[in-house]
Amino acid sequence: MRKFDTKVQHLKYKVLREVARLAWEDKLLENIMDIPAKLAPGKEATMRCCVYKERAILGERVKIAMGGDKDNPNIIEVIDIACDECPVGGYEVTNACRGCLAHRCEDVCRFGAITFDHNHVAHIDKSKCKECGACAKVCPYTAIVGRKRPCQNACKVKAISMNDDKAAKIDNSKCIQCGACVYQCPFGAIMDKSFMVNAIDILKKSERNTRGGSYKVYAVVAPSISSQFSYAKLGQVVTGLKMLGFHDVIEAALGADMVAMAEAKELSEKGLLTSSCCPAFVRYIKSAFPKLVEHISHNMSPMAVLAKYIKETTPNAKVIFIGPCTAKKAEAQLEEVKPYVDTVLTFEELQALFDSRDLDISSLEEGVLDNASYFGRIFARSGGLTDAAAQAMKEQNIDFEIKPVVCDGIEACRMALLKLNKGILDGNFIEGMACIGGCIGGAGCLTHGEKSKADVDKYGREAFEKTIGDAVSILK
């Protein structure tokens, strides 16, 4: 059964798994140096120029799996020696150019960068080209292509450039930790720092794993889990989590229900709101549109709201959030969230944790997971938050006409924010999701696909509580 989309993810997973194995046994420090040779054995290289380079890179991956560079505050890190220094040609005319007579490319170029040789074949003057891509769009032969590095292409907030050695470099002031580059780099040269070792430490010393342990560990799982671990049943994942040492598993979707209620009220009072669920979107507003910060919802994210509730009602609780998101790792380090969320894991890391304990979750008994409503659960996909906010308006009898602007992916978010900045936005509620498709497109997902949205909706419909009010009524 296919567990990952790419071989790069699989490689990252193998490193995480080996680190986790040693961490459970308290043997990490003595054996850490053996991991690279274990994963790249023998003398023959299978991935890079020689096996020694492979091991050097694996060594770097081990470091990131153990929390990475402490001096670098960014969750997303580049492994310099793993970067293949891909060519960055920009827009180029290929030999598909037929030397036609129309010269649409010339007409559309606002910078006069296109010239023709005696065969009417187009050439681009690099000193004039601004990389707008207009010529590539109009060429009837698609003869003009834009060559950009996959990481730069993935980074829509333009935080990635090249350093002097041509390796990728991240501008921390622009980076929103969405992880798009992590997922897109074909060489796996960009990784998200893992806090899995912290999580193992928390679990090991908990009541369930240690006699005399003084606290319980709660797993708060994101609703996008319904599109993950598709080789097993969700109930089996719940049982697996308990076998790892979690005391209980709670849906972050319940936090989403709570947020939907509060955000609907806030919207009707303020009249204009941008959502605060997606930490990458919030970070983007703060870094790129500081003037719009006042419109960000004051509600914390579903993760933080639920974690706060757990800590306030249960003495000695620890909370580990498990989701598809690399930006959540950064969110959990914010001063206002830190007291409630002890650490964050991705689905990739959870898979590594299961396998480090040799748990075949598909053979386990099914546990139950049911805390939230349909509406809390569909937060996992683009448009879900908006549906939930509208429903929460109705349930609370708030008389306010919500005009949503659903932004699927950070580019759509940018367009909406630009309009809002200029005062020409047709709407009063921006739902911003940095990943395409919403959380189901997150960088920490095991698999991404067409089916994910249908999986989320199906899981939503299975919720025991049909309204948001019913789901949150229980909490007071």
Place this chain on the structure above:
Amino acid sequence: MLFVQVCVGSSCHLKGSSDIVELLEKAVAEHHIDDEVVLSGSFCIGKCNRVGVTVQVNDDVYVGITRDNFREFFTKNILEEVESEGK
């Protein structure tokens, strides 16, 4: 003061925590003991049962509470407790 926590973990939730919360609220109001009882939710208390909901009253845990046996539970473990505390 009695601290009453109703389990709202997945297992109890599916077995009707919301009903029990509703019944508790009504019963507390009916007997005018709002000042003596603090109601709250709690995630899994760790006593998941085949039937009914788990409720914790101060340090005592009661399992298997349903609509049918709620009256009995309320009278014995909440009402009488409140009265004995009051004495």
